[in-house]
Amino acid sequence: MQNIIHIPKPAYPWPTVYSPISETFYKEENTWYDTDYGFMSPESIKRYKKQRLVQVGAFMSPTTSDRDIFRPIGRFAVYVTTFDDYVELMPLEELKVFRDRIFEVMTGEDPQPEEKGILRQMAAARKEFMDNGMPQFWIDRIATNFHRFITYGIMEETPFKFNKTDPSLARYLMIRAYSIGMVTYGDLIEPATGFALPVDIYNHPVIQRLVMLLATIIAIQNDYASIRKEMTIESERFNIIFILQNEQNVSFEEACIEGLRIHDEFVKEMESLSICLPDFSPYQKEVENYVYHMKLMVTGCNAWYYEGGTQRYFPDGFAVTPDGQNPILLDFEVKHISRE
Template identity: 50%
Template sequence: MSIREELIVPKCYYPWETVQSPIANAFDEEEKEWYDNDYTFISEEGIKRCKPQFLSRVATYMNPTCKSIDLMRPCARLMIYITIFDDYFGITPRDELQVIADRVYEVMMGDEPNPDEIGILRQMAQARKEWLANGMPQFWIDRVSINFYEFIMYGMAEEIPFRQVENRTYPLLAHYLSFRKYSIGMWPYGDLIDPATDSPLPVHLYNHPIVQRCREILSLVIVIQNDFASIKKELEIESESLNIIFILSNQYNLSYQDSCTEAMKLHDAYCQELDDLHKSLPDFGEFQELVYDHIQHIKLQISGCANWYYNSGTNRYEPKGFIVPQYGREGDEIVIPHSVFVKK
């Protein structure tokens, strides 16, 4: 029996509740329209792969206390466009990715996409308008824009050397976590707590080291969650190295099963740290309840994301679930139109 047949991937559990969203499937039909109207740079086959992933449900599952369709709609847009961005531009060279990141930042901060620019920018601009219409302050727009930029340049760009099919290499665990905590997208995902709860966290509270550590733990836990969820698919990809199970196996000469055990130990330690920090927050004065509630929603994002993996019906982690990264490819998908990101 092969390693693949014998591997038992552990399931993630949490010492806090999992809340069910009252609007969990609210955007199932709308997101199909978004794909058809603004994701036409993906091939027809690529769009077919996207629709059964239920990416809009990531927003509702991870922000399960939100009952407002209007508050959640731009969050659902972000969940989709950050995921498709990562899939589609995952092997783009760093210098070209820099150009794209700069343009994304401009649009998220207020610049309007040109008519001939790629449709994903229209989704970003529309989300920004909806957040502003729902009362989100400019300092929060600044925050999510910066965090999206860092997702691209501190995360995706740092993965490029390990995405070379002809030269499979593994980062060390510490290095992997240093960039994967950005490329997993959880810094901007975590920002969605503010609009989903209609409670923007002031800058001085957001910058507090305890809050920043809790946000970092959110990212690190979801890295491991995601790697468990995608391991079945990634075992089939001969060149894949960016999964904590592969990395632990390579670095410490472990079986994949023992690597799963070690990864879960790390996952559980992060969760315990988050729970401990939440229970022992420093004195935030008049903002105590606001900060406590924000950290509570970080925890709900973690358990909500696991709930999405296990119970949403997504087919994202099945064979051919992802769209094909496009740099330099021809055939079943179109080549990335990088030039549309460059202002004439």
């Protein structure tokens, strides 16, 4: 009988709302893979079809019941995740070229037929967002934040993975907030609610801090949900549990406890800011609704990990790694448990 390591689940003071359409987009999702993801290996496509990535979009935008409004949100949930997997160990010069082309497509250019199909998904989402009333300044913002996701997230992680070194905790928190993709994913609150925050409101320091808290909380949340998978990947360095073990020279169990303590402090800060927002008149109600949906993103993503039925975090369920490395076999089992 294998030993069992118990991993506590993050918990939140906010409600979890469930989408009425979370089980209805799998056929379309599979069509997207078959049509536009042929640049990936057949085995990766097979595994992605079991990961229910479009479902996470529904879990994180649970108040969106209109399929036309949700469709580009679902596309985004799929392509931000598959892109992250695909470029994980891509040489930086090659990634810079890809990054800049993505920005061009996300802000208005159409991809050429010979280009990677993921660009067609990005172009389709852009047009659908605009058809649903999203203004150009918001299109430019989500593209800029996707550019930052690559530049300040993925590209900052890559040297640590190539060199097999660990960042400090402070550096990890800065990089991981971007590399989780949630700074740009948080922009999906606005098409889901039908209101794009004016530029001056989005750029307000309180809103910007909430954006970074959203990203950081979900980054740590993801570290706990994916820990079993990441234990099997030699190049994986960016998990707060691993970082704390190495930096503080503590046991795995102690690192788990400390990581959740750090996570809970960020949750408290997000709640404290949310109940004491500045005066954003005449858009106070819209901003309050935006912040409410930030909280729904946090609880929705957490629910997806444990209730959505995804196979992404099982050894035979995540995509084939870019360098083709085989997963490390574990002689123990990992079980996630609710916190008392």
